[in-house]
Amino acid sequence: MDGRVHVHKLRFLTFEESWKLFDLKAFMNMQWVVDEDLHRIGKEMVQKCDGLPLAIVVLVGLLSKKRPNEGHEVYASVWRFLKDDYIHISTVFYLSFNELHHELKLCFLYLSVFPEDYEIDVEKLIHLLVAEGFIQEDGEMMMEDVARHYMEELIDRRLVEAVRRARGKVVFCRIHYLLRDVAIKKAKEINFVNVVYNEHHSSTTCRREVVHHLMDNNYLCDRRVNKRMRSFLFIGEQKRMLGSYVKTTNLKLKLLRVLNLRGLLFDCEGYIPFMSLPDVICELIHLRYLGVADTGLRHLPSLISNLQFLQTLDASGNRFEGMTDLRRLTSLRHLMGRLLIGDAVNLQTLRCISSYSWSKLQHKSFKNLRDLEIYRAEKSSFGLEFLLYTEKSSCLNS
Structure with missing residues (x-):
């Protein structure tokens, strides 16, 4: 200009x-x-x-x-x-x-849920792909390994760009905006995902819905409920979502497998008890993925044990008061947040666990653990608690 x-x-x-x-x-x-x-x-x-x-x-x-x-x-x-x-x-x-086989096509089309030029966290993407049911175990390979292999193949085919690698693995990837455009077009043809830009674009038939930018907070409270929905995600910059609320009555989606509400607050029947996870979410018994990071939660209700099929729980960025017992969630594979976990043989990722809680666990039962992050809580001179990360290790079983 x-x-x-x-x-x-x-x-x-x-x-x-x-x-x-x-x-x-x-x-x-x-x-x-x-x-x-x-x-x-x-x-x-x-x-x-x-x-x-x-x-x-x-x-x-x-x-x-x-x-x-x-x-x-x-x-x-x-x-x-x-x-x-x-x-x-x-x-x-x-x-x-x-030329892609069916599962690989689904993985590529799933990239259309992310905003243009968005740097995709490959680890989180893998958790989503597994939760969606796109990935099957292949012999001795776990589903996460199969999903990572699929992503590497998409990169080899130049359909996806590797943005950053660490220890020989892709950490962040991105899809070119022109390829994203044709992927979105293909996704629309088969009604694969509905990307919402404002309240007028909500769908009552598509099984996946994603919101990138919250231009009007009323959408979160007034949106039409799609009973067939399997996935409901908010993806975008957290600062754009600050102060945005989602009405919990719109989360009565019994068939939901994936729910990501990162950075949002919960509006429950006219008041905002956002310090606790709403009970309606604990009734979504088919959930495989629950993302409630940076939502201001202080504790999780005991009803969360209803989520027997839950594979990924991302509750990072919340300051929980006390510990929530998650030992009944035996299907958990990835846990991020200051929460108490039992002896879970399926657990692969465990982040932000206190050194005290870690010392009380039977470590031999964590046979599949690959990513571990331990902290030690300290008191500052102002009486505020802060975290010292004393151990962070990846690929523990390699």
């Missing part, structure tokens, strides 16, 4: 730049250079990408899963879908997407 500022005009790649990008990404890992015919085919496909880097990279991802003698099949498929004599990104996407 300021005419004094230089505007850098983005341009498309030249053919030489396009071929260099393709050659770097594809032939480095594939033995195509010995086949002059496939070399020629590669150059023709790159020419049709018309200098668009994303189309080139996704095309490489498609070819990376092919044997050298299958390159002609990709070539023929691309040519069948040519429009305006160049390759549209949607064409390459659908060719790649159609």
